[in-house]
Amino acid sequence: MRKTDSLDVVVRKLAPYMFLFGLYLVSYGDVSPGGGFQGGVVIASGVILLAIGRDVDTAERLAPRNKLSWLEALTYTFLLIAVIGMVVVRSMFLLNILIGLKVAAGVSLISLYLFGER
Amino acid sequence: MVRAVFSVASMLPLAGTVVILILTTPDVFAGRDLSHVIGGWDAPVAISLRLDGLAWLSSALVAVITGMAGLAALPRKADSRKADGRDAYGPRFYFFLMMLVAGMQTVILTADIFTMFIGFEIISLSAYVLIAYDRTDKALLASLKYLILSSVGILFFLFGVFLLYRDFGTLSLVQMERLIAETGLDGSPIIHLAVSALVVGIGVRTAFIPFHTWLPEAHAYAPHPVSAVLSGVLIKVSFFAMVRLVGIFRGDYLMPLMMWIGGITAVTAVVWALAQSDAKRLLAYHSISQMGYVLAAFGALSVLSVPAAFFHAMSHAFFKSLLFLVAGSAIHMTGERNLFRMQPVGRRAPLLTLFFLIGAASIAGVPPFNGFAGKQMVVAALGTAYPAVPHHFGAAWVKVLLSVASVGTVASFIKLGRIVMPGPKGEGDTDGGPGFLLYLALTVLAAVCLVLGLYGREVMVVLTGLLGPDPGLVPDAAGVPRTLFSRPKLLEALQTVLLGLVVYFLVVSRPGKAVSHLLQRLAPDLRTVLVLFVLGLGLFAGVAYL
Amino acid sequence: MAISPSWMLIGAIFLIGIWGVIGAANLIKKIIGLSIANSAIIMLFIYFGGQSGETAPIDAGKFGVPVDPIPQALMLTAIVVGICVVAMSLVLVYRLYQRYGTLDADEIERAVWNGDE
Numbered sequence: 001m002r003k004t005d006s007l008d009v010v011v012r013k014l015a016p017y018m019f020l021f022g023l024y025l026v027s028y029g030d031v032s033p034g035g036g037f038q039g040g041v042v043i044a045s046g047v048i049l050l051a052i053g054r055d056v057d058t059a060e061r062l063a064p065r066n067k068l069s070w071l072e073a074l075t076y077t078f079l080l081i082a083v084i085g086m087v088v089v090r091s092m093f094l095l096n097i098l099i100g101l102k103v104a105a106g107v108s109l110i111s112l113y114l115f116g117e118r
Numbered sequence: 119m120v121r122a123v124f125s126v127a128s129m130l131p132l133a134g135t136v137v138i139l140i141l142t143t144p145d146v147f148a149g150r151d152l153s154h155v156i157g158g159w160d161a162p163v164a165i166s167l168r169l170d171g172l173a174w175l176s177s178a179l180v181a182v183i184t185g186m187a188g189l190a191a192l193p194r195k196a197d198s199r200k201a202d203g204r205d206a207y208g209p210r211f212y213f214f215l216m217m218l219v220a221g222m223q224t225v226i227l228t229a230d231i232f233t234m235f236i237g238f239e240i241i242s243l244s245a246y247v248l249i250a251y252d253r254t255d256k257a258l259l260a261s262l263k264y265l266i267l268s269s270v271g272i273l274f275f276l277f278g279v280f281l282l283y284r285d286f287g288t289l290s291l292v293q294m295e296r297l298i299a300e301t302g303l304d305g306s307p308i309i310h311l312a313v314s315a316l317v318v319g320i321g322v323r324t325a326f327i328p329f330h331t332w333l334p335e336a337h338a339y340a341p342h343p344v345s346a347v348l349s350g351v352l353i354k355v356s357f358f359a360m361v362r363l364v365g366i367f368r369g370d371y372l373m374p375l376m377m378w379i380g381g382i383t384a385v386t387a388v389v390w391a392l393a394q395s396d397a398k399r400l401l402a403y404h405s406i407s408q409m410g411y412v413l414a415a416f417g418a419l420s421v422l423s424v425p426a427a428f429f430h431a432m433s434h435a436f437f438k439s440l441l442f443l444v445a446g447s448a449i450h451m452t453g454e455r456n457l458f459r460m461q462p463v464g465r466r467a468p469l470l471t472l473f474f475l476i477g478a479a480s481i482a483g484v485p486p487f488n489g490f491a492g493k494q495m496v497v498a499a500l501g502t503a504y505p506a507v508p509h510h511f512g513a514a515w516v517k518v519l520l521s522v523a524s525v526g527t528v529a530s531f532i533k534l535g536r537i538v539m540p541g542p543k544g545e546g547d548t549d550g551g552p553g554f555l556l557y558l559a560l561t562v563l564a565a566v567c568l569v570l571g572l573y574g575r576e577v578m579v580v581l582t583g584l585l586g587p588d589p590g591l592v593p594d595a596a597g598v599p600r601t602l603f604s605r606p607k608l609l610e611a612l613q614t615v616l617l618g619l620v621v622y623f624l625v626v627s628r629p630g631k632a633v634s635h636l637l638q639r640l641a642p643d644l645r646t647v648l649v650l651f652v653l654g655l656g657l658f659a660g661v662a663y664l
Numbered sequence: 665m666a667i668s669p670s671w672m673l674i675g676a677i678f679l680i681g682i683w684g685v686i687g688a689a690n691l692i693k694k695i696i697g698l699s700i701a702n703s704a705i706i707m708l709f710i711y712f713g714g715q716s717g718e719t720a721p722i723d724a725g726k727f728g729v730p731v732d733p734i735p736q737a738l739m740l741t742a743i744v745v746g747i748c749v750v751a752m753s754l755v756l757v758y759r760l761y762q763r764y765g766t767l768d769a770d771e772i773e774r775a776v777w778n779g780d781e
Contacts (some may be wrong), residue, residue: 018775035740036739037744039681041747107747113760114751114754114755152679231740235742236745238743239745239748239749242749243745243748243749243752246752247752248750249760250756253759255760255763255764255775255776256776257758258756258760258763259760259772259773259776261690261756261758262753262760265749265753265756266685266694266698266753267748269698269702270682270685270701272697273678273701273702273705275743276709277705277708279714280705280708280709283734283735284712289734289738362755436676452715492767648685648686650684651685652682
């Protein structure tokens with residue numbers, strides 16, 4: 001895909017809105033369609049947009065791989081704890097945020113690794 | 119050393135499983151089903167778990183076999199890097215192994231069909247990773263084949279779930295049972311189609327003909343402990359799920375087909391197994407063959423069907439994982455997979471020879487091991503098949519097929535015996551040889567093989583009580599043979615062994631070897647695999663409309 | 665249950681996917697076929713689930729009869745699973761590509777099995 005200037009500009013301007021939309025989906029998960037997983041994937045697709053439209057390094061500046069790895073492992077642990085204690089923690093909002101973060105981290109990590117290969 | 123600690127720690131959940139199973143023993147064995155609802159929501163909405171006889175037994179089987187395989191996979195101190203420089207099985211391996219166990223327990227314990235789907239997918243994902251763990255080319259391709267076939271299969275499973283949801287309006291198996299009892303909904307052709315779709319989806323994972331093509335490569339090229347778990351429990355878990363589903367939906371019309379597929383599978387797979395020269399592929403083909411026995415017993419629709427099928431499945435789990443661990447150890451010691459080129463390890467590891475002989479005797483149906491007991495039970499189930507139908511759908515012919523398969527099995531294991539014949543004594547190298555933990559695992563497995571064989575009848579009575587149509591009924595179940603070690607049966611076993619010897623000499627003779635090479639080259643490629651799948655699908659769907 | 669055009673459409677999409685899995689020579693195309701077949705099943709659930717009401721299941725009852733939410737929840741899970749499977753398959757295909765330099769299924773199989781013996 002030839003990198004043109006217009007592509008560059010559009011991607012850079014559009015990506016933040018994708019993150020915002022993803023965040024909306026995650027946080028309004030319990031009252032409207034959306035929720036943790038969907039929102040997480042939309043956030044990750046913002047990262048993927050950056051990776052495709054410009055190059056992987058730009059996406060990596062935003063979301064470095066090792067930090068993503070940490071984020072994912074951390075949220076996974078929290079999720080496990082939350083699920084086990086689900087009788088106590090009935091807050092869907094918190095669960096949605098955790099799931100959203102985890103999914104976003106996970107999917108963008110997978111994509112960054114796959115795109116980064118020659 | 120630290121990695122070993124983490125690896126062992128990750129196996130602790132298995133101990134937890136065992137504890138729970140022990141605690142629930144009195145309830146389950148008295149015939150009471152235990153159920154539990156997760157998360158505090160109400161029953162139909164939430165995910166519910168059910169622990170009945172079948173679930174208890176399957177869960178125990180999974181825990182024990184995986185525990186033994188995991189034990190065998192622990193890195194030995196002197197063996198911190200495997201022979202070809204790849205890492206020994208560290209915590210990452212155990213993570214996926216435990217995820218596999220989690221998936222299996224989900225499938226076994228759930229009372230909800232969609233959770234069953236999720237469990238199957240967890241199993242699949244962990245299996246894809248585990249099969250490809252060594253990253254050799256063959257392992258990658260085997261994992262990819264399994265992936266494609268398994269994913270297409272699960273799509274059909276989902277289609278079956280859709281049809282069921284449409285008609286029953288609920289996903290909970292408990293609710294569906296109640297609805298069936300009240301309204302008799304299970305007679306419509308749509309439900310028949312749904313059950314066929316479910317069975318096809320599960321059938322891919324249980325590997326009966328024509329869905330078996332992924333198994334030889336996947337089980338042969340996976341790491342050795344993984345092969346033990348895959349052959350030992352994975353194919354059984356999907357079978358148990360099928361037992362449960364077919365039991366709920368009374369898929370009786372599928373049974374004759376299944377009985378015949380079982381018999382044909384048993385024979386065909388043995389023929390292919392005889393042709394193999396790779397030790398693990400031979401064992402993998404035998405997994406398919408023995409599952410044929412299980413399927414034939416299940417399809418016999420007699421009072422003994424489910425207990426006999428379970429008995430043989432359980433026996434197979436133990437002796438097949440034993441054999442895979444032994445073969446894996448031999449391959450590890452000699453660095454060679456081809457059994458004709460392998461330097462026999464009999465002299466270097468005499469204990470290994472003993473375990474091999476126990477395993478081979480078990481699978482060949484030699485008394486007093488569990489294979490002998492299991493096969494007797496399968497034959498008994500076939501003997502009392504379809505009491506209402508005069509011609510019993512040809513159950514007698516299926517018995518003949520199984521006998522032929524037994525002869526072939528004996529021959530194959532004489533052929534495989536090459537790997538443990540006394541050979542050159544090693545240069546006193548302990549590196550690569552089996553460690554204490556491996557021997558421990560092998561001892562446990564072999565001991566169970568022996569115990570199941572000696573006490574086969576008692577075990578069968580217990581199983582009939584837990585799994586038979588009347589839960590809670592323990593006493594002298596009809597049809598279970600008086601004693602397993604009666605003279606005619608022993609003579610039969612002897613006859614099988616002698617015929618097997620003859621077949622072995624045929625197979626390793628010149629023309630036999632030529633046929634073997636031909637059969638090896640006929641191993642299907644991916645496209646043929648998928649076409650066979652579609653044909654099998656058509657078969658099952660067709661039966662739905664009969 | 666009449667065979668309405670929607671059944672035929674979804675069936676066609678599914679068959680296209682399966683045809684891709686069986687017939688395509690390129691491994692990536694096989695995976696795409698798998699993904700298409702997956703989407704067909706998901707569409708099946710959602711379409712026929714969507715026939716039980718009028719509006720989306722938000723704020724129950726305020727905007728009309730809500731659609732049955734269960735198929736939608738199930739399909740979310742199915743989509744997740746589908747993504748994971750596709751990701752795994754891509755990784756496997758990529759590793760094979762690294763070793764053999766080709767994406768053709770027949771060539772790879774020949775090369776892998778001829779590395780034997």
